Amino acid sequence: MHARTRLRTALAALTVLTATACGGPGTHTRADGTLSFTVAVVEPDLTTVPILAALDAVRDRGHQVDVVELAEPELAVEGLAKGQYAISAEATGPALSAIDQGAPIRIIADAVGNQWALYGRPGVSSCEDLGGRPFGIFSEGAVATAIAKDWVGAECGGERPRYLTIGGSDVRAQALASGEIDATPLELSDAVSLEASGASGFTKVVDFAESLPDLHPQTVYANADFLGEHREVAQEFVTALVREHARITADPRRLVDLAQTHLPAEERADVARVARRYSDAKLFDAAALTSRNVQGTIDFFARAGVIGQGMTAKDAADLGFVEEASS
Structure with missing residues (x-):
């Protein structure tokens, strides 16, 4: 619901x-x-x-x-x-x-x-790289989902990502590290944990504090x-x-x-x-x-x-x- x-x-x-x-x-x-x-x-x-x-x-x-x-x-x-x-x-x-x-x-x-940012696997640098690709979200009603979909609506001119509901920010960080998804919005603490895990090559596609300053x-x-x-x-x-x-x-x-x-x-x-x-x-x-x-x-x-x-x-x-x- x-x-x-x-x-x-x-x-x-x-x-x-x-x-x-x-x-x-x-x-x-x-x-x-x-x-x-x-x-x-x-x-x-x-x-x-x-x-x-x-x-x-x-x-x-x-x-x-x-x-x-x-x-x-x-x-x-x-x-x-x-x-x-x-x-x-x-x-x-x-x-x-x-x-x-x-x-x-x-x-x-x-x-x-606003501590949310969108992180992607190596090679993902824009919405164009995410057409049809698995994109992790927490739930349809979550604020991070609203932020991410707002960005997709503004930036993706072609095929949209394929949204997968797979749990909280920490769970999505793990899914990103394991290759289950190609991108997901993460809270700062989980982004730091992802970096500390030794995973490399992940990109910050967009910092929502910068794109949505208000x-x-x-x-x-x-x-x-x-x-x-x-x-x-x-x-x-x-x-x-x-x-x-x-x-x-x-x-x-x-x-x-x-x-x-x-x-x-x-x-x-x-x-x-x-x-x-x-x-x-x-x-x-x-x-x-x-x-x-x-x-x-x-x-x-x-x-x-x-x-x-x-x-x-x-x-x-x-x-x-x-x-x-x-x-």
């Missing part, structure tokens, strides 16, 4: 909720005036680590923050719409789809910049009632995230150290390689969102058919948090 269809089904099943003075059923004001609220993360990876560190900073100010791990961004978005979760961060598309359907959700910061596919979003009633706490979180991202960009060893706390199963050497690339590319910048690139992101997802036409940056985002954090 397409991601937009799954989300529409989930939202249609919701009971219309009236926000309470506590900012939703998942948020409570404690006797001492501090808050208790829940944040949803989706299959935590290195891009989630700065968010978890920022939540620690919020806890240091006396608030109780519970974190739940979910398998799909649609589940997080559904919980945000219900008010079960105050904040989440992952794929932007499902959040925009929910907003398009009237859900009380607003984008408040960037989670990580696309921000992974953002932080929140329940709008929580933002309206507990703006100070939301600001504490965004400010902490902006500062954490700045620290990591200045010294990628910061991400390595944080990963030891929040993702202890990750190998330190592997994290160090990826952290350096994140730092060099300046992919961590929570305050990178502007009215222009939020609108560019909206326009991309409208072009991809994830949302309808007509949404504006003001409909989707509250940029006051990153503006305040950067002042």
